[in-house]
Amino acid sequence: MRIVAGEFRSRVLTPLKGDQTRPTADKIKEAVFSSIGPYFSGGVMLDAYAGSGNISFEALSRGMAESVLCDISAAAIRTIRSNAALLQVEARCQIYKRDVFAMLDVFVQQGLRFDLVYIDPPYRLQRNDALLEALVTKGLLAEQADVIVESLREESFALSHGDLIRRRESVYGITKITYYRRSL
Numbered sequence: 001m002r003i004v005a006g007e008f009r010s011r012v013l014t015p016l017k018g019d020q021t022r023p024t025a026d027k028i029k030e031a032v033f034s035s036i037g038p039y040f041s042g043g044v045m046l047d048a049y050a051g052s053g054n055i056s057f058e059a060l061s062r063g064m065a066e067s068v069l070c071d072i073s074a075a076a077i078r079t080i081r082s083n084a085a086l087l088q089v090e091a092r093c094q095i096y097k098r099d100v101f102a103m104l105d106v107f108v109q110q111g112l113r114f115d116l117v118y119i120d121p122p123y124r125l126q127r128n129d130a131l132l133e134a135l136v137t138k139g140l141l142a143e144q145a146d147v148i149v150e151s152l153r154e155e156s157f158a159l160s161h162g163d164l165i166r167r168r169e170s171v172y173g174i175t176k177i178t179y180y181r182r183s184l
Helices: 026-036 054-061 074-087 100-110 128-137
Strands: 044-047 066-070 093-096 114-119 141-152 164-172 175-182
Touching (some): 026 175, 054 074, 066 100, 128 164
Parallel strands (some): 044 066, 066 093
Antiparallel strands (some): 164 175
16 A cells, blocks of 8 residues: 655555455545545545545645544554654644544534545445535535545445535446535
């Protein structure tokens, strides 16, 4: 698992050990970032089910100013912290060992608004439409925010959640990437 482009290009990250997670393949990661950027001029990202932090660190490498990473696994949090230290981006990361739904009101209280959200829960625990709806109703998305959902190819999601509109879907083997953008 490596950073594909940007400041940390070709740096190798530590994967999360075990078979409880599946890192996003470099091919999929490159396709996602090419579709939404591929580079950023600042902004705040939410990595809702962060795993190793792979997607967040790619976004930081490509110019995202800050990433908020949530995961319920202690092993994932240790791996995220290790990878953040490896890249020396600890100050640009807010890391929470909590379920993302439990953090939404905290984010509201902090006044956070996300420019990019990546949603990639364990396939058996998907509540993607509920999270999309909550992000919109709680006002956590910046203008023109991109929200990316990684799921099984068989999954389907609503065309919109308020002003969050589904733009397209791409399939890579068993994986589907669904792209949303906030349109005012």
